Amino acid sequence: MVRRMPKYHLVPGPTQVSEKVLNAFVENLASSDFEDEFWDDYEGLQKILQEILHTSNEIAIMSGEGMVILWGAMKSVLRPGDKVVSVVNGLYGEGFAAMAEGLGATVHRVEFPWTGKVDSAEVVRKIMTVRPSLVTMVHCETPTGCLNDLSGIGSATTGAGGLFLVDFVSSAGGVPLRVDEEHIDLGLLGTQKVIGAPPALAFATVSDRAWDVVEKVKYAGYDALLPFRGMGQGKLLPYTHNWQAIAATRIACNELLDEGMELVEARHRIARYTCLSRGKNIGLKVYNPACPSPTVTCFYVPEDVEWAALDRALRAKGVIVGGCYGDLEGKAFRIGHMGLQASKPLVEEAMNLLRETLDELRLSSK
Numbered sequence: 589m590v591r592r593m594p595k596y597h598l599v600p601g602p603t604q605v606s607e608k609v610l611n612a613f614v615e616n617l618a619s620s621d622f623e624d625e626f627w628d629d630y631e632g633l634q635k636i637l638q639e640i641l642h643t644s645n646e647i648a649i650m651s652g653e654g655m656v657i658l659w660g661a662m663k664s665v666l667r668p669g670d671k672v673v674s675v676v677n678g679l680y681g682e683g684f685a686a687m688a689e690g691l692g693a694t695v696h697r698v699e700f701p702w703t704g705k706v707d708s709a710e711v712v713r714k715i716m717t718v719r720p721s722l723v724t725m726v727h728c729e730t731p732t733g734c735l736n737d738l739s740g741i742g743s744a745t746t747g748a749g750g751l752f753l754v755d756f757v758s759s760a761g762g763v764p765l766r767v768d769e770e771h772i773d774l775g776l777l778g779t780q781k782v783i784g785a786p787p788a789l790a791f792a793t794v795s796d797r798a799w800d801v802v803e804k805v806k807y808a809g810y811d812a813l814l815p816f817r818g819m820g821q822g823k824l825l826p827y828t829h830n831w832q833a834i835a836a837t838r839i840a841c842n843e844l845l846d847e848g849m850e851l852v853e854a855r856h857r858i859a860r861y862t863c864l865s866r867g868k869n870i871g872l873k874v875y876n877p878a879c880p881s882p883t884v885t886c887f888y889v890p891e892d893v894e895w896a897a898l899d900r901a902l903r904a905k906g907v908i909v910g911g912c913y914g915d916l917e918g919k920a921f922r923i924g925h926m927g928l929q930a931s932k933p934l935v936e937e938a939m940n941l942l943r944e945t946l947d948e949l950r951l952s953s954k
Contacts, residue, residue, distance in 0.1 A: 596907040596938040600730050600758060600884040600924030602780035602787050606843060609785055612836035620831040627823055629834045636841040637791060640849065641760060641775065643767035645793045648816035651830045654757050654778025657790035659687065660811030661774045662724075665751060665801045668692030671720040673750075675711055677736065678702050678729030679914060680755055688724065696720065702729075705878045706736045712744040719748045721801075728759035730781075731912060733886035733922060734876040735759060742771030751798050757781060761844055762856040762883040762926050773798040779833070782856075782883060784927035785840040788833035852930075856882035859925035862932050866939035870946065875920050883926035886912070889919055893949050901945045907938050 597604055605613075620626040634647045650656050662684070666672070672693045674685035677700040688695045698714045700706050706725075715723060723745045728735050738754065745752040751773040756765055760775075761782035767775050775793035779785040792813060794802070802813050815826035844852050860882040864874065867887055875886035889895045895911065895918045902909060910922040925935050 594903075594906045594908045596905075596934065596941065598923050598925065598929055598935070598938055599908055599910040600781070600922050600926065601778075603782075603784055603924060603927035603929050605784055605786060606840070606928065608843070609836045609840045612839050613786055613832050615832055615835065617831045617835070620829040621825060626829070626831050626834075629831065629838055630819075630829070633834055633838045633841065636838060636845065637777075637793075640841060640844065641765060641767045641777075641793060642769065643772075643775070643793050645767065645775075645795050646799070646817070648792045648794055648813055648819075649829075649834065650790045650792075650811065650816070651788070651827065651833070652790055652811070653787045654776070654780070654790045656811045657776050657778070657792050658684075658755065660790075660809075660813055661753060661776055661792050662687050662691060663809065663811065664807045664813040665722060665753075665774065665798060665805055666691045666693050667805055669694065670722065671696065671718055673698060673711070673714055673718055673720045673723045675706055675723070675725040675736070675741075676700070677704065677706055678726060678734055679731040680726045680729055681724070684724035684726070684753075684755070688722070693722075702732050702734070703876050703878070708737055708740050711741050715741070715744045715748050715750070720745075720750045722751050722753060724753045725755070727754055727756040727765070728763075728881045728883060730758040730884055731886070731916065731922070732876050732920075733874075733881050733884045735763065735879050735881035735883075737879070738770045738772075746771045746797075751795075751801060758883055758926065759881065761849075762853065762930065763881070764853060767793050779837050779840070782852075782927045783837060783840050783844070785837040786833065788830055789837055853882070856926065856930040858932050859930040859935050860885065862935045863923055863925055863939065866936065866943075870939070870943045875916075883930070884922055884924050886920050886922045889921060890946065892953070893946060895919070895921060897949060898945065901949060902942065905941050905945065907941050907945075909938075
């Protein structure tokens with residue numbers, strides 16, 4: 589059975605992958621445990637990511653989907669009784685708070701409506717009051733299409749003596765992001781969003797301050813950060829690494845750099861504008877109009893249409909978009925215009941088909 593990517597694949601990850609990246613992913617390579625050439629790819633990928641993310645911090649590259657780094661980072665820097673401030677205005681923001689509680693930390697949530705913006709001043713006030721060991725925040729809430737403003741929160745966290753952890757899995761590469769300038773101690777990223785590679789690796793930018801805490805906590809496990817400190821110097825892996833994934837992701841990142849990051853970011857902004865303007869013309873309501881992300885847009889499902897029927901009809905036309913989970917299941921859907929999918933013609937054609945499909949469903953229900 590041959591499985592092919594639909595023409596209008598617009599889910600918010602995993603995203604479309606270029607042919608060069610796919611070919612590298614299936615290359616017959618030797619063992620990452622014994623070949624010096626592996627380290628050329630590993631260290632090469634680190635340097636490229638540092639350039640994309642504007643950081644001089646060491647980058648840990650783990651084998652596994654993005655969630656491995658979310659859990660690994662939290663377990664590597666938290667101990668029972670630690671104080672954590674979690675910024676919550678979406679599913680992943682709440683997820684970090686729940687993770688921290690599960691690890692025995694005392695969590696102070698700073699909550700905002702999922703349909704609105706984060707108030708940075710309120711977050712900073714909470715940080716200065718609590719003086720936590722860790723502050724968690726999500727840059728782009730993929731489930732709701734919200735891009736949060738990081739300004740001032742990292743510097744406040746540093747001033748209070750804590751670490752600033754940011755999930756930028758679905759924003760990095762598609763929006764301006766400067767890890768060092770934002771005082772991000774732990775920056776978390778996956779391969780399957782803007783980068784445009786299969787979901788096989790996860791990354792963490794780790795500051796010197798964060799490494800000091802990692803050394804003290806000494807968490808040991810598959811997802812532990814500690815074994816990745818200075819890995820390129822010792823050339824000793826905690827497990828047999830996915831060389832093909834590293835080589836493929838290096839190619840994917842180079843494709844972004846070859847295009848030029850400013851042009852990549854502009855392409856994502858144009859895709860957002862196209863999606864929002866076409867959605868408005870169709871009569872769709874944006875879930876979070878206050879801070880829509882350049883990488884993903886979330887619309888309410890129209891009240892006169894059932895999501896299951898809309899999804900089936902779109903799929904019949906080769907249009908695949910993302911449903912929602914939890915309280916938003918069946919009530920909203922998402923269009924992922926990130927990576928190769930941040931294409932004005934692609935989004936325009938898909939939105940035209942969406943309009944056509946909605947008209948057909950409404951006509952058939954009369």
